[in-house]
Amino acid sequence: MRRYTLFQVDAFTTTPLQGNPCAVLPDARGLTEAEMQAIAREMNLSETAFVLPSDQADFRFRYFTPVTEIPLAGHPTISAAHVLVEEGRVPLRNGQATFTMELSVGVLPVEITSRQGNVTHVVMTQKKPAFGRAFEHGEIASVFGLAVGELDPRYPPQVVSTGTPQLMALVKSLDALRHIRPDWQALGELCRRGEFFSAHLFCLGGFGPKADTHARHFAPEAGVAEDPFTGSASGGMGAYLVHHGIKPGPRLHIEQGHLCGRPGEGDVEIIGPPQDIQTVKVGGPAITVLRGEIILP
Numbered sequence: 001m002r003r004y005t006l007f008q009v010d011a012f013t014t015t016p017l018q019g020n021p022c023a024v025l026p027d028a029r030g031l032t033e034a035e036m037q038a039i040a041r042e043m044n045l046s047e048t049a050f051v052l053p054s055d056q057a058d059f060r061f062r063y064f065t066p067v068t069e070i071p072l073a074g075h076p077t078i079s080a081a082h083v084l085v086e087e088g089r090v091p092l093r094n095g096q097a098t099f100t101m102e103l104s105v106g107v108l109p110v111e112i113t114s115r116q117g118n119v120t121h122v123v124m125t126q127k128k129p130a131f132g133r134a135f136e137h138g139e140i141a142s143v144f145g146l147a148v149g150e151l152d153p154r155y156p157p158q159v160v161s162t163g164t165p166q167l168m169a170l171v172k173s174l175d176a177l178r179h180i181r182p183d184w185q186a187l188g189e190l191c192r193r194g195e196f197f198s199a200h201l202f203c204l205g206g207f208g209p210k211a212d213t214h215a216r217h218f219a220p221e222a223g224v225a226e227d228p229f230t231g232s233a234s235g236g237m238g239a240y241l242v243h244h245g246i247k248p249g250p251r252l253h254i255e256q257g258h259l260c261g262r263p264g265e266g267d268v269e270i271i272g273p274p275q276d277i278q279t280v281k282v283g284g285p286a287i288t289v290l291r292g293e294i295i296l297p
Contacts, residue, residue: 001295002030007086008045008290009079012229012256012264016289019257019264020229022079023048025294026087028062033069039294040064046224049076051084057100057107059084067223070197071104072163074231074282077124081110082286085119092117105163111283123269123283124231129239132159133194140169143190144201145181155244159196160236162280167191167199168233168240174214177203178259184220191221198222200233204246206255208265212247213237214255228257229264235280238268243277 004025013019023043028036028050040048047063047070054060061080063073081099084090090097090112097112105127113121134156141148150172151157157169167190171177180201187199198219206214215237217230234254241247249270257264266284270277 001297004028004031004294004296006292006294007079007083007288009082009286009288011075011078011082011286012231012266012284014285014287016287018262019286020075020227020262021045021289022076024051024076024080024083025049026051026080026083026089028052035296036062037064037069041066046219046227047073047076049073049080051080054102057102058090059099060102065219065222065224070164070222072126072232074124074234075229077101077110078122078231078284078286081112081122081124082119082288085112085114086288103163119286121283121285123281126162126232126235126280126282128162128279129236129243129277130161131240131243132161132165132196134158135167135194139190140167143183143186144199145179145183146171146176150176155246158240159194160240162232162235162239164198164232165196166233166236167194167196168237169199169201170246171201171203174203174205174207177201177214177216180216182218182220184225187218188220198224198227198230198233200230200237202237207258207263208255210253211255211265212252213241214258216259217256226260228260228262229266230256231266231282231284234266234268235282238270238282239277239280242270242274245274
């Protein structure tokens with residue numbers, strides 16, 4: 001029998017059972033792609049992260065939702081980095097560490113901060129944002145059970161990708177965000193027609209006094225109804241806000257998950273001017289809540 005060590009980590013929080021849970025296999029050598037997908041389906045979380053050797057970077061990361069592999073993901077990166085430090089695979093020096101990860105979209109750096117040997121913050125660098133197709137407000141509002149007037153008319157719903165194409169839409173208020181009721185069939189059709197992976201709706205402000213934004217994220221095509229905290233989309237959201245002049249940046253404090261019972265917080269840093277953003281960094285804390293083994297034939 002083959003035995004694989006598995007961790008479950010809650011990302012973008014320091015409180016167990018909040019933030020976004022992710023399963024991490026820190027040594028996934030020997031697993032086939034089909035087995036990785038089956039494990040992700042078994043864990044039934046938004047994503048499961050698999051760490052593998054790389055000849056291009058320090059590690060290769062692969063991310064699977066319950067139904068598909070995705071090219072870039074935020075909370076699995078935060079979670080996997082947290083585990084690699086806890087397991088001694090990434091050494092700390094003066095409370096700091098960096099490593100590179102190979103993804104299908106390229107090689108990207110990860111930065112880690114710790115205190116007294118415990119990881120306190122993980123930051124992932126995402127790809128240069130690409131601003132894609134814009135949509136009419138009415139088309140988007142109807143899919144999410146909103147009145148057209150509940151979307152901010154000044155800024156178009158738009159696909160943004162920092163590695164994964166996702167729809168960004170600015171909602172006028174936290175109350176409107178609270179009352180979103182997606183039409184799942186219509187949303188799936190919109191994702192396919194618009195050639196984006198998932199939808200990120202957000203408002204300015206939030207539950208906490210430091211919050212620049214509060215968001216909700218929906219990914220039915222990935223087998224995820226609502227994602228508690230979405231690091232990849234947070235990067236795209238930050239780029240959208242600065243690009244359109246809604247927020248000056250370069251740093252934003254973000255919230256997500258409160259409206260589905262798993263509150264989380266993180267931060268986004270925008271590198272470069274609004275019309276030529278070079279990269280986006282997304283960071284936050286994490287905490288391990290489970291250690292175990294997966295036993296396979």
